[in-house]
Amino acid sequence: SQTIHQWPATLVQPVGSPLSLECTVEGTSNPNLYWYRQAAGRGLQLLFYSVGIGQISSEVPQNLSASRPQDRQFILSSKKLLLSDSGFYLCAVREKGSYEQYFGPGTRLTVT
Amino acid sequence: GENVEQHPSTLSVQEGDSAVIKCTYSDSASNYFPWYKQELGKRPQLIIDIRSNVGEKKDQRIAVTLNKTAKHFSLHITETQPEDSAVYFCAASGYSTLTFGKGTMLLVSP
Secondary structure (H helix, E strand, C coil), rough: EEEEEEEEEEECCCCCEEEEEEEEECCCCCEEEEEEEECCCCCCCEEEEEEEEEEEECCCCCCEEEEEEECCEEEEECCCCCHCEEEEEEEEEECCCCCCCCECCCEEEEEE | CEEEEEEEEEEECCCCCCCEEEEEEEECCCCCCCEEHHHHHHHCEEEEECCCCCCCECCCEEEEEEEECCCCEEEEEECCCCCHEEEEEEECCCCCCEEECEEEEEEEEC
């Protein structure tokens, strides 16, 4: 089974600063990868997903971007953070040919 | 696109009671319906799922039922325990992505 790593676990950043969150996966090859955001007390909002290296689909227009430079690496970035970017950022993995989707441990981002 | 409605938003039960959470979906092409449990401050955990060719699935105290005709599915938890307290999310699967309901906060009182 796969293992999902996310870092950092917690981050406090000022408004207007850049952001880079990383997700890496072990134990699988060529998976589908997903970035979700969860605002405090709210549901799961899909931000981006990728079916392969360099292939990114955006679900919601925003000041965030995603990249997949390697098969098992997924990066979420922003050039200038907004207060509304605060939340719990979750990376998720689904193996090709499988239905099950699993979440990483998450990064809790607070924008001040 | 797919739209998933989940009810109730909050559910309070006494320990030992049963709990039922219901979801409806809009896209008849959806064929996979998972349920996730999220404890406070932690990641959502997949607890049970069902595919469109099955009407019911059980795993110990939890069960999921699916009515494809009516486009709704439900999570049933029997003999609830305090450790069942969490937020539960249903979801429906399209080609590559899951669409989630807004979640149900289940509170189990001892």
